[in-house]
Amino acid sequence: MASLLEVIEHKRKVLNHLKNLISNDRLKRANNDYHAKREPRDCGLTIHPGIGCVYECTYCYIKDMGFPFDKISPYPLTGLELAYAVSKNPNVALGKEGTYLAIGSITEPFHPAILNRTLEYFKAISTYLKNHTQVSTKAYISLKLAKDLRSLMPRLSVLVTIIDIDGRLEPKAPSPKLRFESIANLSKVGYRVALFLRPIIPGHSDRVLNELLELAKSYGAEGVVAGTLRVTKDILERLRDAGLDLSYIVSRLRRLPSGRKQIPIMISDLKGRVAKLCDRLGLNYYPTACAANASHYDEVCWDSCKFNRELCDELPNVDVDELRNSLRELIGVRELSISVEDWLIVIKSDTYIPKNYLYLIQAIYKRHVIAKTRGKVLSTM
Structure with missing residues (x-):
């Protein structure tokens, strides 16, 4: 295991190598980019190959964050520039023992409008950074695309988001049926794929949990990540307009949202149901995306240990x-x-x-x- 001093020295070497591959004007752009400055989230450092999304999912929070809800465009940095910006970030450790990277939080990484940029980022990560990486998607991933992805990223933690059977809250996303086929195709090329059951929506997702998990397993998923719904005033209005009974959601809020502030609902009981179903079906249950990323790389992280103290013994020894x-x-x-x-x-x-x-x-x-x-x-x- 690398020491803190060794990690810092490795960052310096990677940064100097990348610096020699990029022109000065592009170095300035990468230096000023927020990938070079942001602190990691619990799931790791989020990487954005695009900005915005066009799926218009009823529960989506990106509109409240100020990102486009009706268009999607490639992120301006090239793959080399992205690798440099991440290397420059003082909060990020590089390499296989480094900071987790997560792709897919404010965009659909496999949408045709940004697919090339996403693949370019995967190539840069695999070539220069080598950090353990996770991607979440609602796209249809063909077997050919899955093979192309595997050629760029031999190892990758993959989460496929499916929260119901009919897809009525995701009017412009590929159907749940196509996304189950994505799970199958990604599994066929050797990836470990988890169903991303996020968000669980009370009065909606919880009514089809058995069917969702059974289908996920039948298509090749090895586990399930259960995630919480976060609501704003606008999200509640959109869910109501979609025909949902908001009483199931509002009753789980500590306070009603105002403006664009996201308020998480309380769903520990529903997560408990998912965990029990996973146990019955022989699926791995992951309390967080971080736990899935760690497991897909045969590791244990803080979240794994937090929710299952037996796993704490598998954490790296601290010298x-x-x-x-x-x-x-x-x-x-x-x-x-x-x-x-x-x-x-x-x-x-x-x-x-x-x-x-x-x-x-x-x-x-x-x-x-x-x-x-x-x-x-x-x-x-």
């Missing part, structure tokens, strides 16, 4: 002495204590530890990190 020495060399820490408990590393220091180092430590040891310095607390959670 406390090495970590302490690395931090002392990097920032001159004098007083420093480090404790490790299951999915959490707690660092107490007399010197401020930059937050980007916490994200690098999280990537290396697959645990959340908290740093406490003179009453101030920083966290990767």
